[in-house]
Amino acid sequence: MKNVRQFWKLGRPELNTQWFDVSRDGHLIVKEGNYQYNVFELVKKYGSPLEIVFPHILEQKVEDLFTVFQNTMRRRKYRGRFSYHYPMKVNQNKEFVIPLLSEGANLEVASHNELWLLKKLWGQNHFNARIRVICNGPKVAKYIDLITELRNLGVYITPIIEDLGEIPMLKSFKGDVGIRANINIKVRSHWDKKFDQFGTSPEEILELGRIRNLKILHYHLGSQIEQGSDLVRAAKKLMELYIQLRKTNPSLDTLDLGGGFAVPYGSRRLYSVESVANGIVGTIGKMAARAGVPPPHLIVEWGRYAVAPAQISIFRIIHAKPVSNGSRKLWYIIDGSFMNDLLDTWAIHQKWHVAPVNHMDAKKLVPVWLTGSSCDSDDKYTASGTYIRLPRLEELEDGEQQYIAIFDTGAYQDALASHHCLLSSPAKIIVQDGDITLARRRETPEEVGKLFGW
Ligand SMILES: Cc1ncc(COP(=O)(O)O)c(C=O)c1O
Incomplete structure (x- = not known):
């Protein structure tokens, strides 16, 4: 059983899979402290496609972040404060946002509508007055009005000037503001574009004076x-401007x-929070001391x-067919869609960690590519042109289904x-403290039709 767990890369903190294991029956299980959930049982009960959210994973990630930064600051005698602002755009589901807030996260919002959600929480008295909100994104008039309204209600809210044209619009705003710099630095990332449309160059910011x-x-x-x-190098560059x-x-x-x-996405060890925190706090602390300025809050x-590791997506394999005549590789067709529900597969060729939910201990595996249920030839996952290995469907007993987890x-x-x-979009369940809550039913044809005016 130990090898099965290793084979599917489970139980490895450096791959974010420390919460996942294999049961004696070859099923994927998820651990929450000493408690565990059997994913095969969950999908049999709730059907597929299914998204399963684990708030305890979210909470652990944020707790680790606070612990590491605060310990590093203490050890390095850094006199600034550390705070975490959860960027709501990454996942606006209430089931994600509330556990993050309760762990002490502040918020970053990118639009009027994201801020409107915050107003709703505030109105329902769910919001701690000490919480801080940073507002990015283009500042259209209704966005600024809402920022002002929330400030007047007592929220500590800071609009970030993304564009110099926003300065006159914020003229009558009485609170603190921030400014976004567009610093010229090359890093390795899909998003390291030659032309970045966000923020203002350091030269232009300095020309503004006060x-x-x-x-x-x-x-x-x-x-x-x-x-x-690269995260440390960029922080250094920003500190020079500061x-x-x-x-x-x-x-x-x-x-x-x-x-x-x-996020390692199950493939290889990346860097640790410890190393980045140490680099950032150490570099900025030294630069502040040398320049004779107080170390900035970070x-x-x-x-x-x-949030990435706090959800898995489960699909059923509907059937299999050869990739082409004579190929050993099979298409496994899933009962959902990459283009619809895991859109980055198509948009940025996202690599995913995939494992079976049942028959994890299967003796025979086949090389497969996955394809979604839409009619689009781009609705597929080929692991960047390689393949993944999954159990053979021939081994299933009569009536048995094969499920996979992404x-x-x-x-x-x-x-x-x-x-x-x-x-239809997948159903979504929340699994925490031994309780299972259905957050979103699988969409019915009526609900999907309604979105298109039917
Ligand atoms: C301003 C801002 N902050 C934070 C994030 C979150 O980035 P990540 O999920 O890579 O940490 C984004 C993502 O686009 C962003 O635009």
């Missing part, structure tokens, strides 16, 4: 940054380092880091989801 109530200097380089040293900017803006006291911490907005699906996929071929 910016009223400037509190936060912010940047966000990109997502899934492959080298930890030191310059403080000469004309003494109210500036916080660096918001944005998102970008990568904010990170690592979204994917916290790990780390908690980040970005829900808000990007679509309805190609009018396939």
Whole structure:
């Protein structure tokens, strides 16, 4: 059984699979402390496609983040404060946002509508007054109005100037503001584009002179940054601008380092939170001391880091057929869609960690490519042109089904989801403290039709 767990890369903290294991019957199980859930039993009960959310994983990720940064700051005698702002765009589901807030996360929002959700929480008295909100995204008038309204209600809310055209629009805003820099630095990531449309160049920011109530200097380089040293290098570059900017803006006291911490997606060990925290806190601390400025408070907005591992997606294999005549490789057709429900498979060729939910101990495996149920020839997962190995369907007993789990699906996929071929979105269940809650039913034809005016 030990080899089965190793084979499917479970139980490995460096791959974010420390919560997953194999039962004696060859089923995928998920551990929460000393309690465990059998994923095969869950999918038999709730059907497929199914998304399973584990709030305890979210909570653990945020707790680790606080512990590591706070310990590093203490050890290095860094006198600034650390805070975590969860970027809501990464997953706006209530079942994700509430556990994060309860672990002490603040929020970063990117639009009027995300901020409106916060207003709703505030109105229902769910919101702790000490919570802080950072507002990114283009500031249209209704967005600024809502920012002002929430500030007047007592929320500590900071709009970030993304574009110089926003400065006149924020003229009558009485609270603190931030500004987003577009720093010129190359990092290894899908999103390291030659032209980045976000933020303002350091030169233009410095030319502004004094910016009223400037509190936060912010940047966000990109997502899934492959080298930890790049996160540190970018923080150093931002700190250089901070030191310059403080000469004309003494109210500036916080660096918001944005998102970008990568998820291993089951394939290989990346860098650790410890190494990045040590690099950032050490570098910025030394630069502050050398320049004779107080060390800035530090904010990170690592979204994917916290939420990707907290959800798995389960599909049933409907049937199999050869990839082409004579090929040993098979297409396994799933009862869901990559294009609809795991859209990054198509958009950015996302690599996923895939494992069977049952028959994990199968003696015979076949090399497969996966294909979704829509009519689109791009609706497939070929593991970047390689293949994955899954149990042979011939081994199944009469009436038995083969299910697969795709790990780390908690980040970005829900808000990007679509309805190609009018396939229904998966059901979503929340699993915590031994309780299972149905958060979203699988869509009915009526519900899907309604979205298109039927
Ligand atoms: C401003 C900002 N902060 C944070 C994030 C989250 O990035 P990640 O999920 O890579 O940590 C994003 C993602 O696009 C972003 O635009």
